[in-house]
Amino acid sequence: MSTGTNTIIGYSRNLPASDPNAFEVRTGPIPAPAPGELVVRVEAVSVNPVDVKVRAHASPHGFRVLGYDAAGIVDAVGEGVSEFAPGDAVFYAGSIGRAGSNQRFQTVEARMVGRKPERASFGEAASLPLTSLTAWEAVFDRLGVTDDSAGDLLVVGASGGVGSVLLQLVRARAPKVRLIGTAGAANAEWVRSMGAHEVVDHRADLAAQVHALAPEGVRWLFTAHSEHQERVYASIVEPFGRIVAIDDGPRDVSPLKDKSIGWLWELMFTDPLHLPQSHHQRWILDQVSALVDSGQVRPTLTENFGPISVDSLRRAHAAVETGRAVGKIVLEGWEG
Structure with a gap:
């Protein structure tokens, strides 16, 4: 010592x-x-x-x-x-x-x-460490994605620290999951390089862009930017789908009830x-x-x-x- x-x-x-x-x-x-x-x-x-x-x-x-x-x-x-x-x-x-x-x-x-x-x-x-722990717990522990899972996962804030490693982890461990990342035009190439199959611009009409790719909605949604987005998320997540948030999020998630969408939190420090x-x-x-x-x-x-x-x-x-x-x-x- x-x-x-x-x-x-x-x-x-x-x-x-x-x-x-x-x-x-x-x-x-x-x-x-x-x-x-x-x-x-x-x-x-x-x-x-x-x-x-x-x-x-x-x-x-x-x-x-x-x-x-x-x-x-x-x-x-x-x-x-x-x-x-x-x-x-x-x-x-x-x-x-x-x-x-x-x-x-x-x-x-x-x-x-x-x-x-x-x-x-x-x-x-x-x-x-912090980002990979957050991403792993959010996707595999909270959302329940497994090696055999198939479906669409929307990653809101995909160019950030957590989003960047989350895309890679899902590509490595759940190859049948299609990854849709949100990013501005300047960061779209970075998000693709991290593993996103599709990239949408979060500054534009997010619901319209996601529905163009997944008409029935996405099965899972990870978000680092959820405040005031509950109605948008209710529109783009399929019935019985799941959302996990790492920010402080909205205080009222009742718009999700009609489709029985689950709202989950992820805090690495728990x-x-x-x-x-x-x-x-x-x-x-x-x-x-x-x-x-x-x-x-x-x-x-x-x-x-x-x-x-x-x-x-x-x-x-x-x-x-x-x-x-x-x-x-x-x-x-x-x-x-």
Whole structure:
């Protein structure tokens, strides 16, 4: 286990990303792992919409460390951990209920950690955990898509981090499912490259475009942008179909009742927060790692903002806040 000082980047006030004081650096001792934990030397992180939302609105309770994607090297293992050893390369999302990965050394529950894909760099690996966990749980656990499933799946927000990896996972594991992705014209080619069979423009008449492709409606709908869309979704999902949302969504889904359409939520942090004995997310990450190493899934890194620092984190948060980011923004290495 390393000795010395830990570099920790967090926030103590809810400031805009443009403010030079939005983040601050503190130092502390390198943590020791509790039973069931790992200490990971963080080599790369990525920034997700949840980071932006928490920084802008959640109380720091003095000082809060964000970061829910990481790839790094195991530095120490706690009592009862037999699956990992110091020196192992890993990747993970962790839990929103704990200090995040924007620090050189992070403690994380071993049950939440997967083995980093051998074919991926640390930066590439850091682009995957939160989004692949979200996508896997949304499609395979919530919607119930299986290897033998057939039908149409509409992916609303297909160029984003989750949509980009979701398309690849479904192509790899459910090849009979037709994927229809939504994207603006500038991002349509990216969405096709991620695996969409068809692309529709979400800025135009979505219902008309989807019905032209699937006259009877789609069987499944994944959405990252569901607010005020309940009537549109009721029109384009077939009877007894299912919708899964990862945003805060509408508060009234009664328009779905006439067709008995199921509305489901997906929050990746449900497992780490509420299922303390679950190893499901480790299993998912190991499946994703194998798919990357076999060439069936590729990392969704589109921009590398350089070493992890106050300034690079501010830049990354500002870019994610625009809502126009394609794929994932990654920070790799440390300044100094």
